[in-house]
Amino acid sequence: MNEKEGSCAFKKHKHENVPRSQRKEEKGSGVGSSSSMVIAFKSFQHELDTKHDKYERLVKLGRDITIESKRTIFILHRIISDPNKDGVLTEAENKLDVVRLKIKQVAQELVGEDLYQYNRAFTPGLQEYVEAVTFQHFIKTRCLLCLEDINKPLIFEEEKSDVKSTSIELLDDPLIPVLEKKQSNPNILSLQVTPVDYLLGVADLTGELMRLCIGSVGNGDIDTPFELGQFLREIFDGFSYIGNTGPYEISRKLYALKQSLAKVENACYTLKVRGSEIPKHMLADLFSTKSELMEHDEDIS
Template sequence: MGYKRSRDEAMVEVKTEQPASPYIPMFEGFRKELDEHHDRREKIIKASRDITASSKKMQVASIKHRVRSLGQPVPQFVNKNNTQYWETIDKQYKSIAADVQGLNAYRYERNITGGNQEFMESLTFQHYLETQTLISYDESKSRIAAMSGEGGPVLLSPEDFILGVFDLIGELMRFSITSMAMNGKLPAGKPKKYKNEKKDAEDEQAGDKMDVDEEAPAASETQQPRIVLSDLREIRLRLEMFEPPPGSKFADEVEKKMRVMRECVDKVEKALYSLTVRGKERPKGWMPEATEGRRAEVESY
C-alpha cells in the first residue's frame, strides 16, 4: 500500500511539473475572436430587424394617414408621427457603424441587407411622394452615411439599393389602389408650366408673320401631370433592362422580385381600367359605400 501511494504521489508531481502547451494561448485567442464575432453578428442582426420594423411602420403611416397627392411635401402630422421611427433607425445605424468598417462591411453584409433594403423602400417611397422622382444611389448612400455618426459610414451596396427599388413598386401599388378606393382616381402630380423654346425666335421674326399666323391660337404652356401608373411603367421598363451577374444569389433575388414587380404594375393597370370603364356606368355623383364590392375588390390588392 505504501508503495502504491508513493507511486501515485510521484505521478501527480510529474503532471504538475509538465509545461503548458504553447498552443493553448493561441486557441484561447481564437475562442475570444469567435465570441466577439458571434456577439457582433447578433448585434447587427438585431439592428437590422429594428430598422426593418421602423421602416415598415413609416410606409404604413404614410398611406394610413391619407397621403394622396404627389410632388409636394408630406403633411406635417405625418412627419411628426414618423419622427419616432426615424430616431430608431438613426440610433440603430449609429450603434453598428463601428462594427461594419473595413472588411467587416462585407463580412456582415448579409446580416444588414434586410434592414438596408427595407429602409431603401421607405426612403425612396417618401422621396417619390415629395418629388415624384426616384432618389439616386449616391444620395441614398449619403443619407445612410449621415445617419451612421462618428463610427464611420454603414455600407449601402448597389444590390441593396436596387432590391429596395424593386420593393418600392409594391408600396406604390398599395398607395395607388388605396387612393383609387378612397378618392375614385389615380394619384397624379401637379401640372407643370414649360417655356416654348421657339418663342424667342418667333419674337425676332414677328415682323415677317402673316395675318393667319397672328390669328393662330398660342400653344399650350401647361404640361399634363404624370400619373403614378406612368411612373410605374417607366420604372418597370428600366428594371427589366437590368441584367444581374448570372448564377449569383443577387440574380436569384432579382428574378423573384421581377415577377412580383410585374404583378404589382398589372394590378394597378387592371384597377384603373375597372375604375375608368365600370365607373362610367355609375350615376353622376355616385360614391362607393365602405361595404360595396368595388371598394372591397380594389382594396383586396
C-alpha cells in the first residue's frame, strides 16, 4: 500500500467512526435563508445599495448644476458687446432659475440624510453656482454678493403630503424590516451653500472678472479695468487673512487669484502709460500676449 492509498483509508476510517446522528447534525447546521444573520446582511446590502444609488443621482445633478452655471457665465460675458444689456441679464436670470430647480432636486434627495455624507457629490456644482450668481450680481451692482443673499433663494416649498415615506421590502421577505424615511418639515426644502463653497466660488469669480477686463478693453471700454482692479485687490486682501489656514483648495485657488490680479493690474498699467500710443482694437491682443509671457515665466520659476 502506497502513501496515498494509506491516507485515503485513514480518512475513510475516521469518517466511519463518527456516529450517523452527529453527521446529520453537522449537515443541518448550515445558515438558512431565514436566519437572523442573513436577514441582517440583506438589510445592510439594501442600505448600501440605496446610498450608492443616491450618491450617483447627486453626482449627475451636480454635473447638471455645473453645466447650467457655466452657460450662465457665458451668457453674462456677452454683455460686453451686446447693446441689449437688460436682455442679457434677463436671460442669465432665467438660466439661474433652471439651476435652482436642480438644486431643489438635490435638496429633495437629501431629505432625512446627513449632508456631509454626500457633500462631495455636488459641491463642485454649488461652487460653480456661486461663481455664476456673484458674477451676475457684480455686473449689476459692482458689489460682491454675500453668503446670506445667496442662500435666501435656495429655500423651496414642497407641494407634497405631510409625510414622505419610502417603503421597500427586501426580496419579499416579511422578516426583513421595512425601510422608512420621514420628513420633519415637509413643506420646506433647503440646501444652503457652506462658507467653504462660497469662498471657493468667489475665488473662481476672479478669473471671470479678469476675462471681463480683457474683453472690455478690446471693446474700447477703458473704465471697467480700473474698477475691476480695485475690486480684485479688495478680494485678494480678504483672502490674505485666511492664508494657508483653510482647505487645500483655497490655497490653490489663491494662486490663481494672484495671477488674475496681476493680469488686471498689468492692463491698468498699460492703459495708463501707453493707452494713448496703442489703438484700442490692439490693446486686447497686447494684454493677451503679456499674460502668456507672465504665465510662462511663472512656470519656469
